[in-house]
Amino acid sequence: MQTRTFEHTVQFRNVEIDPGVWESLPIITVGLVQPDGSSVELPLLFDTGANVTSLRWDLYPLLGLSSWDIGEPIEISTANGIALAYQYDFTLELFGKRTTCPIRLMKGLPSDALFMGLFGREGVFQDFGFGFWEGSKELYITLQP
Amino acid sequence: MLEFALTSGRPPEEILRQLDSIGIEWYVTNQGDLSIKAWQIAAENFIPAERVDEIRQGHVIPDDGDALEWVSANLEQLTREYAGSWIAIKNNAVVAASTNLQELLGQIEAQSIPNPFLTQVPDGPIIWETAFANKDL
Numbered sequence: 017m018q019t020r021t022f023e024h025t026v027q028f029r030n031v032e033i034d035p036g037v038w039e040s041l042p043i044i045t046v047g048l049v050q051p052d053g054s055s056v057e058l059p060l061l062f063d064t065g066a067n068v069t070s071l072r073w074d075l076y077p078l079l080g081l082s083s084w085d086i087g088e089p090i091e092i093s094t095a096n097g098i099a100l101a102y103q104y105d106f107t108l109e110l111f112g113k114r115t116t117c118p119i120r121l122m123k124g125l126p127s128d129a130l131f132m133g134l135f136g137r138e139g140v141f142q143d144f145g146f147g148f149w150e151g152s153k154e155l156y157i158t159l160q161p
Numbered sequence: 162m163l164e165f166a167l168t169s170g171r172p173p174e175e176i177l178r179q180l181d182s183i184g185i186e187w188y189v190t191n192q193g194d195l196s197i198k199a200w201q202i203a204a205e206n207f208i209p210a211e212r213v214d215e216i217r218q219g220h221v222i223p224d225d226g227d228a229l230e231w232v233s234a235n236l237e238q239l240t241r242e243y244a245g246s247w248i249a250i251k252n253n254a255v256v257a258a259s260t261n262l263q264e265l266l267g268q269i270e271a272q273s274i275p276n277p278f279l280t281q282v283p284d285g286p287i288i289w290e291t292a293f294a295n296k297d298l
Contacts, residue, residue: 045229056279058278059229059232074281128283129240132279
């Protein structure tokens with residue numbers, strides 16, 4: 017038997033993903049370090065299927081950008097076809113641990129008060145350890161993988 | 162106090178009512194375990210706000226989750242008051258709001274609000290245009 021230890025537990029959140037349709041989703045609060053060194057906290061959907069952390073396009077002022085589409089253009093395959101995104105490098109903070117990683121701004125992410133984007137793998141997941149327990153709707157996180 | 166209550170042989174419902182009465186948040190897992198959230202302020206103004214990031218570096222800090230929980234619990238009221246606006250949350254209260262995100266950031270800076278929780282309150286139905294839609298694909 018393998019054993020893993022996690023310091024943090026995040027309870028899944030009930031989110032209305034379509035009018036009248038609710039689903040429990042692993043949503044975490046992530047700090048985004050702004051160019052001036054201050055940080056803001058954003059709710060992001062923990063997504064093992066997302067290669068890169070992706071934020072709603074209209075969050076570009078948080079990155080100190082004058083427009084959402086001045087970064088490296090990237091085409092992303094989604095369930096509904098190809099979406100255009102722009103990629104930047106920024107620092108995120110999770111449970112006090114900071115990591116610099118690529119962040120994409122993209123259109124098409126839903127406007128939902130409970131999450132502003134997707135928390136993805138590249139540049140992030142190797143610095144943490146994650147575990148799921150679907151039965152109890154819990155996400156486990158360690159800062160010392 | 163908690164240890165005494167748990168070993169007193171009293172019914173779980175009574176113990177949970179006592180936790181409620183003294184303001185301790187609790188959660189019973191699917192396995193029947195009792196989890197409690199018992200963080201409390203031990204010393205106010207312990208360090209200057211500008212040193213918080215420095216002190217936190219490399220140190221495990223607990224999940225407060227408060228702002229997200231608060232938004233989730235108060236979403237109906239927030240929608241009535243702030244539909245279409247960006248809002249900043251701190252200490253379970255809306256501390257800044259604007260329909261323009263850049264303007265909201267200006268309000269945050271003017272008030273020197275550290276690490277606010279930001280979100281936008283939708284002004285219409287939530288529409289999923291990309292992946293993760295709960296629909297047949």
